[in-house]
Amino acid sequence: MRSYTAVTLRQLSSRRGRLFLTISGIVLGTGMIVGVLLLTTTIQRTFTDLYDSIYGKADLVLAATSDAGALPEDALARVRTTQGVDSAVGQVTAVLSLVGADGPGAELNAAGTTVEGQSYSDLEIVSGRKVRGGREAELEASWAEANGLQVGDTASLATPTGIRDYRVAGLFKFSTGVDFGGEGFGFLPLGEARRAFGQPAGWSEIQAVVSEEGTGAVDQVKRRLDAEFGPGVEVITPQGKSDQIQSQLQALNVILYFFAGMALFVGGFLIFNSFNMTVLQRMREIGMQRTLGASRGMVVRSVLTESSTLGIAGSLLGILGGIGIALALITLLRSIGLPVGALQWTAAAPVAGILMGLITATAGSLIPALRAGRIAPIRAVLGSEGLRSRPKPIRAAIGICLVAPGLYGAFTLGAADQTTTAVVAAGIGGIIAIFFGIALLAPFVVSPLSRLLSWPVRKLAPIEGRLASDSARANPTRTAATATALLIGLALVVGINSLGSSFLNSIEREFDRAFARDLTVQPRGLNPGAGPQQSLAPSVLGKISDLPGVAVATPERLVATAQLPQVAGRKGNGPQGLLFGFDPSVYDKVDSSQIDTGDLTRAEAYARVGKGALTVGKGYAEEAGIEIGHEMLLEGASGVERAPVVAVVDTILAGGQTVSMSLEKMARVYGITSDTQIAVKAESVDARAEVKREIERLLEADYPNLTVLSNDEIKSEVESQISQQFGFFNALVAVAILASLFGIVNTLSMSVLERTREIGVLRALGATRWQIRRTVANESLIISLIGAVLGISIGVGLGWALLQGLAAGVPGVVYSPPIGTMLAVAVAAVLLGLIAAIVPARRAAKLDVVDALSYE
Amino acid sequence: MSPGSKRSGKRSGDTDPVPAIDARKLTKRYGSGTSLVKALDRLDFRVEKGEMVAIMGPSGSGKSTLLHLLGALETPTSGTIALAGENFEGLDDRGLTLLRREKIGFVFQFFNLLPSLNALENVMLPALIAGRRDPKVEKRARSLLKRVGLARRERHLPSELSGGEQQRVSIARALLLEPELVLADEPTGNLDSRSEATVLDLLSELNSDEGHTIVIVTHDTTAAAVAGRVSFLRDGRSAGEVAGGDSAKVIRAFAKLESPASKTKKRRSSAKSPRGKR
């Protein structure tokens, strides 16, 4: 050994067993960071590659601002004659689904275009040939392979006009060579596509090549096209399109980084706790080093050297884990319908991982290091005797001062309808402040809580329960820190699921109120707002109306738009939201939403909608100050109109960010002609079941991609969508909870070590191994239950604050506690406690009685 | 080793033929090869019911080891132990644990009270461990505390008691379940001379007045003299015994044990030992 530092490092290797427990939080935290970084890189690459391939040659892409909108037929000619445009092609698009022997299957993004149009994309035919005309299709090779299709096969596709069979004429690969996580792409000949998509005229998308090179020229042409088409049409570069998706995914990224940050935070906490314990344990030794002349600085540095070494070691492991986490996240995201390609590596990931690991470990060990530095030489003699100080009241004061503004920060996050950096920072800062505050407050509640929580244990097993609870209370700071590490994960689960349960309950309540319909017919897996959706064949409506027992069958069109209409004369663009088209003459029969119609009756208001007026969602109305009587400016791909607002609808669909109009108006202004779903009312309550069976029979025969849902089924559909999303979040939080599990193990091992002699006495007095195990398990249970009780309360507070914020923007959302999640968290805490105790309890039980008795 | 002495209790060996302890050819080895230590070497040891025996010997002579074996804290490498006629042999960990629980009371050098329990609770600990919760236990615990002179300190935590008081609590704890045998390893090793006297008086009274069978290990000849019989150990073997009571005689015998001839031996044996206990 050449230096004092070498002594430090020697110490590390002498505690190998606990090392892993100490760094597990760092490993998992940096693993998350690395995993998320790799994931975002992969997503970015996926979309860049996607648009690079699809718009290979095109410099500019024109499309309607709203999802399913169409550009008028003459748009192509207008683009071609625009100054600076070299050439342009148009295409029509739709989402189709493959109809296999066993019902509807994978979705296919289909484009109908000419051979020239295809040449704009950057792809190569790998077998067969391009489509020329007639009922043939050209498919992306890996999707075709995944679905068992080869050149010459027949593919049955559910199109907006019904099932149609296509001969597979060719298979292609995008030249970037990336697969898109199972997302399907294909081409149909233009004429056939127009028939199949029910779009005899107009264009979904126009791609243009600019004659001159350089971004300056492209910009100039873009400005000319903007002027030519107005705000209903979006003119954008392929790169811009990719950027747009990125910024839409921004919210997802923020969430991912947030969870990664939380896991790391827990990791820092575990480091803090672990080093606190070691410093206390090594008090005598450190005191001895001080008597030998080690300065304070040397002691502090030695602890920091130790922790930073651990930080780096932990983050190296974390990088490996991160790759696994990234792969898992990609699978998860694919399962909720986001196309993500194969994992992409970036050098930034390991760098960030190591940096974050190092910072976290150092920050976590700072206080213990300083504490070590303050150890007086006399401790060489005294050891840690007489040091069990109670937490100081100032801690509580600071804790409270952190929690209150923290909740406000969370409120701000919830209230924001755009996730700007400032808002996210306020929210995340707020949540971290809450947890810090709780960490400071926790030691004060440990004692009463552990007495309370150990009550049932004490009843069952008086001595073990008593000893366990004493053990937890003997070192409230340590118990508190351990419980806090657990609490963070549990509180996040409860907080987040509070949002889910509140939304779900509010939506269900709205459905109960608004659904006068009996049934809804829609494409399977419909998810408005999550990209282009399948639409219904126009023929369905007539066939359903003709069924016996059907009183009303009326179409609904739901289209996501990047810009809702704005009050005429106001500056700026409207927010993103949902355009809703319906038939006001019969809509009252299937819908009983609460509507504020001012001086008009409901019937009068609907009549006005039939003549071109609008209704506006309450969320949007309140936020933008829109009132009945205001004139709105509607700027669609097909036209520009003004229309008055006649009513405000109390809805929480799309957060109340909706504008509704008649079907005709929607077609005229936005070029939207396809139905999203059909609302059906039976002639009588008794006829319902029979009508549903009739419709099922009809769909099964002719429209296997569609489904008919009762109101209860719609509710459970929404519920499963929400729980899928929140399941994803829960999976992310699970990493933080896992880290805290290791924290409990660490604390228990420490506790067993400290109580070795006590365990020896108990064994000498006739305690069985099993009783010793129970004592440790009980201590573990007490810690985890403290974590659960606090976690659930903090989670409820957090969820409530987030929701109050959200409800400020979405009127009508009411907080409802996630009872199921809370129960699950409580059960999980008990299980975690028991699992954490397994190894330490076994070690305690195995202690040799004589050795334990002579342990100092 | 012959039974009986002037100060042994009421139920002497003459009236009860079954000895409290009958240990035969006890051997305890630690380690192996060059680090092999014979802590006990074919030792025979017998204690009659109601007897109070002190064990003396140089450091490392195997006193603690013997006590641990008698107390079923460890198992011998070979040899047999019978407690009140009942052989330990063949008992697994659980069996030994139950035996300790029911038949043996321990008094430790460092008192070893649980710091978070008060005096009364510490005394009741063995009953709690055994799962006995009837009110009689508490009554007995109280009367024991009274017996050791700490009736007014029931609610005090160990940290609020002096060393001698703590040791008296731990003696009361050892007696709670009326054990066949009380084992004490240097019970006064950590006490000042006044506390030491109180504790020793207490132990000898418990023996003479109440007939408890007590084995104590000690370095202190005055402590040993309280016992009815003093048994000497050296290098894990018996090195004779004398009757207690007369402390001058005990001192003389002990001095002989520590004579130069045996000192070399002792040094050798402690050099072999991988770890020192004190």
Ligand SMILES: Nc1ncnc2c1ncn2[C@@H]1O[C@H](COP(=O)(O)OP(=O)(O)OP(=O)(O)O)[C@@H](O)[C@H]1O
């Ligand atoms: N667990 C063990 N492993 C190895 N050697 C041991 C162990 N326990 C005791 N010994 C050795 O056995 C011998 C007897 O030890 P023991 O503790 O019985 O001595 P003692 O008479 O109680 O001494 P002291 O008066 O110092 O307490 C010693 O040489 C000791 O080093």
Ligand SMILES: [Mg+2]
């Ligand atoms: Mg000893």
